[in-house]
Amino acid sequence: MIGILLVSHGKMAAGIKDSATMIVGEQANFETLSLNPGQDISQLKTDLLACSKMLDSGHGVLVFVDLYGASPYNASMSCVQDWDQLGMNVRVITGMSLPMVINAICNRDGSILHDLTLECIAAGRENIQDAIESLANSSTASSDDDY
Amino acid sequence: MGKIVLARVDSRLIHGQVATNVSKSAGANALFVADDHSANDEFTKNIILGAGSRTGQKIRVLKEDGAVRYWNDRQYDDFNVILITKNIEIMHKIIKAGVPVKHLNLGGLPLVPGAEKIINEVSINKAQLDLLIDLQNSYPDMEIYFQATPSLKKVMLEEAIKMFK
Numbered sequence: 001m002i003g004i005l006l007v008s009h010g011k012m013a014a015g016i017k018d019s020a021t022m023i024v025g026e027q028a029n030f031e032t033l034s035l036n037p038g039q040d041i042s043q044l045k046t047d048l049l050a051c052s053k054m055l056d057s058g059h060g061v062l063v064f065v066d067l068y069g070a071s072p073y074n075a076s077m078s079c080v081q082d083w084d085q086l087g088m089n090v091r092v093i094t095g096m097s098l099p100m101v102i103n104a105i106c107n108r109d110g111s112i113l114h115d116l117t118l119e120c121i122a123a124g125r126e127n128i129q130d131a132i133e134s135l136a137n138s139s140t141a142s143s144d145d146d147y
Numbered sequence: 148m149g150k151i152v153l154a155r156v157d158s159r160l161i162h163g164q165v166a167t168n169v170s171k172s173a174g175a176n177a178l179f180v181a182d183d184h185s186a187n188d189e190f191t192k193n194i195i196l197g198a199g200s201r202t203g204q205k206i207r208v209l210k211e212d213g214a215v216r217y218w219n220d221r222q223y224d225d226f227n228v229i230l231i232t233k234n235i236e237i238m239h240k241i242i243k244a245g246v247p248v249k250h251l252n253l254g255g256l257p258l259v260p261g262a263e264k265i266i267n268e269v270s271i272n273k274a275q276l277d278l279l280i281d282l283q284n285s286y287p288d289m290e291i292y293f294q295a296t297p298s299l300k301k302v303m304l305e306e307a308i309k310m311f312k
Contacts, residue, residue: 023163025298106167126201138197147213 002108002116003029003055006096007048007076008066010034013096020101027105029055035071044075049082052090060089060113062104062120068094091117099127149177149223154230154248156238157255160185161195161231164296166202169254170229172297177205177226181214181241182233211237215244235271239278243285251282253293265307268295276311279304 004027006013013032021027031051035044052061065072076092083090091113093100103123108116153173157165160180170178178199185191185208192208199206205226209217214230217223230248232238234256242248253269256262262270271279283291283304291304 023296024168025296027298102163102167106171135193135197138193138200145217147207147209147217 001029001057002059002104002111002113003052003057003061004031004101004104004108005048005051005055005061005063006032006101007044007063007072008032008034008096009070009072010036012066013064016096016098016101019098020105024102024105029057030105031055033072035075041071041075044071045078048075049079052079052083052088053086056088056090060091062108062113062116063090063092064096064101064104065092065094066096089113093117093120093124095124097124097127100124149221149226149228151223151230151246151248152227153250153252154232154238154242155252155254156232156235158233158257159255160233161199161206165229165231165254166199168296168298169252170202170204173227173229175204175227175229177207177223177228178202178231179207179209179214179223179226179228180231181209181211181237183211186210186213211241212244214241215246218246235275235278239282242282248286249289251279251289251291253279253291254295263310265293265310266295266300266302269293271307273311276308280308 006016011034013034017030017032033044033047033051052063055061063076065076067073073094100120100123103120104116107119152175155165155169160182161178180195185195195208196206232241238251256269256271258264258270262272264270279291282289293302293307294300
């Protein structure tokens, strides 16, 4: 099973995990890490490496970070060489969101990491809608029967 | 000929849990909501259709008697359907009218005064329990159980009955 790791500033990762669990139930191989005020970034890197190793059951690990270019991202990217040396298959997706994480959970069985990564990114994009506008433009075909 | 793979009672009708999880595990390719209020209100209906369509399943919002007529006329075409109502009363009425259900899932009913909590997500009162018992007596093979999402524990009707004693 592909492992899933969420990393954020503060409580976002834990919050997304909480929401995802409410929607799809308790999950295995699903962990979170957070960077807290005053915390050393090198500690986050150490935790990230340890946690990703723990989550890897041979099918790879999908890491979600909250922001592109920020500390959780930097800490993840500083693990890339370690992952390579360990022969681990890891992908890092930036701009973490609930729909992406749910997609990862629901589709990780029988999916390879590369495909799952692309699918999650597509699901995340698709979920961003101007809702009222979308409704006005949606062609809700009226059914041709009277049920 | 279609079939109902799962009947679900959920006050929220189609929402995250149903769209992502319940439908997958039940092997459905269609979600039918049977609810007069939603079927007769174009705006509500469009919201359900719009939000549901993202699941890739066939979504229909039927009148409560329409759910029965559609079955009698065309057996739900060739769809494997999850039939959803917002309460036990509507589901009871549809099943008693002859729509065949093998698995009845009580998935989400809020805790309101006078109701007994069966699982965190589902509470029912005595009258609703009696409707479920009536269904079980009429259709002994029907599996009637309380469960919010497929990964959580099932509580069967027999256990729920004991909670009222």
